[in-house]
Amino acid sequence: MAAMEIGAPGSSLHGMTGREPTFAFSTEDAAAASKFDLPVDSEHKAKSIRLFSFANPHMRTFHLSWISFFTCFVSTFAAAPLVPIIRDNLNLTKADIGNAGVASVSGSIFSRLAMGAVCDLLGPRYGCAFLIMLAAPTVFCMSLIDNAAGYIAVRFLIGFSLATFVSCQYWMSTMFNSKIIGTVNGLAAGWGNMGGGATQLIMPLVYDVIRKCGATPFTAWRLAYFVPGSLHILMGVLVLTLGQDLPDGNLRTLQKKGDANKDKFSKVMWYAVTNYRTWIFVLLYGYCMGVELTTDNVIAEYYYDHFDLDLRVAGIIAACFGMANIVARPLGGILSDVGARYWGMRARLWNIWILQTAGGAFCLWLGRASTLPTSITAMVLFSFCVQAACGAIFGVTPFVSRRSLGIISGMTGAGGNFGAGLTQLLFFTSSKYSTGTGLEYMGIMIIACTLPVVLVHFPQWGSMLFPANAGADEERYYSSEWSEEEKSKGLHSASLKFAENSRSERGRRNVIEAAAAATPPNNTPEHV
Amino acid sequence: MAMARQGGAVSMLVLLLLLGACSLPAPAAAGVLLSTLPKALAVTASPKPGQVLHSGVDKLTVTWSLNATEPAGADAAYKSVTVKLCYAPVSQKDRGWRKSNDDLKKDKACQFMVTEQAYAAGARGSFEYTVARDIPTASYYVRAYALDASGTQVAYGQTGPATAFDVAGITGIHASIKVAAGVFSAFSVAALAFFFVIENRKKNK
Numbered sequence: 248m249a250a251m252e253i254g255a256p257g258s259s260l261h262g263m264t265g266r267e268p269t270f271a272f273s274t275e276d277a278a279a280a281s282k283f284d285l286p287v288d289s290e291h292k293a294k295s296i297r298l299f300s301f302a303n304p305h306m307r308t309f310h311l312s313w314i315s316f317f318t319c320f321v322s323t324f325a326a327a328p329l330v331p332i333i334r335d336n337l338n339l340t341k342a343d344i345g346n347a348g349v350a351s352v353s354g355s356i357f358s359r360l361a362m363g364a365v366c367d368l369l370g371p372r373y374g375c376a377f378l379i380m381l382a383a384p385t386v387f388c389m390s391l392i393d394n395a396a397g398y399i400a401v402r403f404l405i406g407f408s409l410a411t412f413v414s415c416q417y418w419m420s421t422m423f424n425s426k427i428i429g430t431v432n433g434l435a436a437g438w439g440n441m442g443g444g445a446t447q448l449i450m451p452l453v454y455d456v457i458r459k460c461g462a463t464p465f466t467a468w469r470l471a472y473f474v475p476g477s478l479h480i481l482m483g484v485l486v487l488t489l490g491q492d493l494p495d496g497n498l499r500t501l502q503k504k505g506d507a508n509k510d511k512f513s514k515v516m517w518y519a520v521t522n523y524r525t526w527i528f529v530l531l532y533g534y535c536m537g538v539e540l541t542t543d544n545v546i547a548e549y550y551y552d553h554f555d556l557d558l559r560v561a562g563i564i565a566a567c568f569g570m571a572n573i574v575a576r577p578l579g580g581i582l583s584d585v586g587a588r589y590w591g592m593r594a595r596l597w598n599i600w601i602l603q604t605a606g607g608a609f610c611l612w613l614g615r616a617s618t619l620p621t622s623i624t625a626m627v628l629f630s631f632c633v634q635a636a637c638g639a640i641f642g643v644t645p646f647v648s649r650r651s652l653g654i655i656s657g658m659t660g661a662g663g664n665f666g667a668g669l670t671q672l673l674f675f676t677s678s679k680y681s682t683g684t685g686l687e688y689m690g691i692m693i694i695a696c697t698l699p700v701v702l703v704h705f706p707q708w709g710s711m712l713f714p715a716n717a718g719a720d721e722e723r724y725y726s727s728e729w730s731e732e733e734k735s736k737g738l739h740s741a742s743l744k745f746a747e748n749s750r751s752e753r754g755r756r757n758v759i760e761a762a763a764a765a766t767p768p769n770n771t772p773e774h775v
Numbered sequence: 776m777a778m779a780r781q782g783g784a785v786s787m788l789v790l791l792l793l794l795g796a797c798s799l800p801a802p803a804a805a806g807v808l809l810s811t812l813p814k815a816l817a818v819t820a821s822p823k824p825g826q827v828l829h830s831g832v833d834k835l836t837v838t839w840s841l842n843a844t845e846p847a848g849a850d851a852a853y854k855s856v857t858v859k860l861c862y863a864p865v866s867q868k869d870r871g872w873r874k875s876n877d878d879l880k881k882d883k884a885c886q887f888m889v890t891e892q893a894y895a896a897g898a899r900g901s902f903e904y905t906v907a908r909d910i911p912t913a914s915y916y917v918r919a920y921a922l923d924a925s926g927t928q929v930a931y932g933q934t935g936p937a938t939a940f941d942v943a944g945i946t947g948i949h950a951s952i953k954v955a956a957g958v959f960s961a962f963s964v965a966a967l968a969f970f971f972v973i974e975n976r977k978k979n980k
Contacts, residue, residue, distance in 0.1 A: 331872070335911035336947060340869035373971075380967040384960035391956055393946045463908050465947025473955070480963045487970045552871075555881075 320442025322475035354406035363657020380483035382408035429642025433580020444569020529662030537666020579638025591754030592708035606632030611690030806880030816932025863939035
């Protein structure tokens with residue numbers, strides 16, 4: 248809209264697109280209700296989730312997204328259960344194996360940062376498809392390597408595909424309403440992360456089948472790698488043919504029609520980086536997801552060495568750690584959403600602190616456990632708490648910013664991998680500590696690095712220790728990311744819509760206060 | 776409702792794991808210690824120190840007999856012989872999964888069986904072994920255990936670890952794997968490019 252003088256007719260309608268609901272309370276758009284399978288809000292995001300449906304666009308997106316992410320986890324950690332065969336084939340030393348483990352999680356630090364920007368600019372559908380299909384050749388390369396350097400390099404390259412996490416979370420945020428975003432993100436990410444556990448069962452099974460068909464061990468593991476590689480190609484094609492970026496269509500078609508606004512990368516980056524909450528969540532995520540990835544890499548070996556277990560039994564226990572994601576991560580999201588219904592954002596923040604600190608305590612216990620039953624109990628409790636904390640953190644990140652959602656998701660995800668590489672390097676590479684002592688120290692570091700969540704404060708919702716600022720509201724917070732000039736052009740309309748939908752983060756008490764404030768006591772109703 | 780179901784699933788999982796943990800086997804009793812066994816067998820292997828054998832192709836001949844320093848008749852108890860291929864110290868370095876251990880039940884250095892056959896007292900036994908295709912690239916020496924009637928080790932002999940020969944293992948890469956990997960990778964990139972171009976054309980129409 249062209250710049251208008253103040254007071255000129257129509258000037259008070261800056262930013263309106265004519266599609267806002269005209270009632271004081273939101274009613275469902277009748278056209279939207281008939282077009283979509285699930286109930287939707289004003290942004291056409293689904294307000295509920297139906298797990299066993301594949302209806303377009305919301306549930307189909309959900310399933311495409313989490314399965315793609317699951318596939319990337321399977322291929323990134325596919326080497327772990329096969330290491331006893333691979334280390335003999337390639338003549339690896341312990342240092343080579345350790346370095347490959349660090350490499351496998353480090354690659355995605357960069358790719359997750361880039362993916363955030365890609366999603367903001369090109370849409371999550373292309374982001375996911377590009378990554379998963381370009382990573383397929385690297386998975387096939389694994390079948391062709393014959394020395395340690397090649398092994399480390401290829402695991403590094405395959406690790407790039409873990410950036411599908413960002414496209415997955417971003418895609419969920421465009422399709423599902425903020426009231427259930429914690430649950431949805433927790434389910435999608437948790438089931439994706441489960442790939443790290445599933446691969447410890449899948450790869451040895453495929454390897455055994457190929458061996459039974461007559462291949463030698465050194466050929467069989469190479470052939471087994473064709474399974475994750477083919478899954479990459481399959482999922483890439485499905486995402487491209489069946490997926491769409493937004494409930495109303497694909498990003499490019501919408502951008503052409505003028506419905507979705509194209510944004511400047513430098514601006515998006517600036518508002519992500521200058522928000523202090525972004526950095527706190529980057530640190531926090533490093534100490535729940537990072538710790539989970541590190542444990543995925545070392546736990547089988549720990550049980551094999553410390554308790555003299557058979558490799559297959561150690562692998563099954565290792566799989567249990569990763570597979571707990573099927574319930575643990577969604578549980579973190581559910582707890583976040585349930586808490587928010589009563590106490591708003593403050594409950595979500597407390598939820599994170601409690602879960603992650605408990606996870607650190609159980610990790611400390613795991614490092615100290617000397618008998619097998621206590622050790623396994625500690626490991627299971629540790630896995631539940633730490634994975635639920637991951638879910639809880641992504642119940643909050645969609646609210647940190649609307650404009651820079653993609654980059655913040657990317658940075659938080661990258662923080663996870665950075666934490667993984669760092670903890671693996673600090674505690675599990677040097678021969679100064681045993682693996683058990685490393686786990687103890689890791690537990691202490693988790694507890695210490697979770698404290699900064701106390702500092703996260705939203706003016707309109709409060710923080711762990713302080714209530715909301717008087718007079719602050721959601722619109723002001725989300726509009727503060729746009730300059731006056733951009734606001735006058737109406738570029739912030741999507742943020743305003745989001746602000747309205749996010750009022751649920753005030754919790755139940757504040758909703759009552761808001762309703763009371765809307766009808767001042769001295770007004771007589773009109774119909775009297 | 777969903778929360779109750781989740782909670783139920785969680786407690787089931789924990790219970791199953793605890794049950795599984797309690798039913799795991801107790802650690803086995805200690806085995807025979809190598810340091811207690813007499814080195815009563817004289818063992819030779821045909822490869823010269825540093826010679827490279829190719830797995831699946833080359834052969835080695837191993838022989839064993841009672842050591843000349845032993846009194847005659849010391850081998851009355853020996854009923855059978857097992858000959859194993861053991862990793863030399865250079866191949867054990869930085870590889871904890873190949874570590875030698877005095878306790879033969881925990882020893883991981885001698886992983887490959889060459890032969891197991893009956894022991895003929897007073898005679899020189901020998902066996903020609905084609906290096907198996909799953910022997911990895913490393914340095915090895917040969918060790919033979921003499922077993923009594925119950926299968927427990929009672930004596931041993933070895934050619935190393937001071938002198939060792941090398942085995943060049945197979946890579947496991949066949950030409951067909953290379954071709955398949957190339958074809959699949961090319962397909963992946965081509966499919967992506969195809970979709971991208973088609974959608975761009977549709978957008979620009």
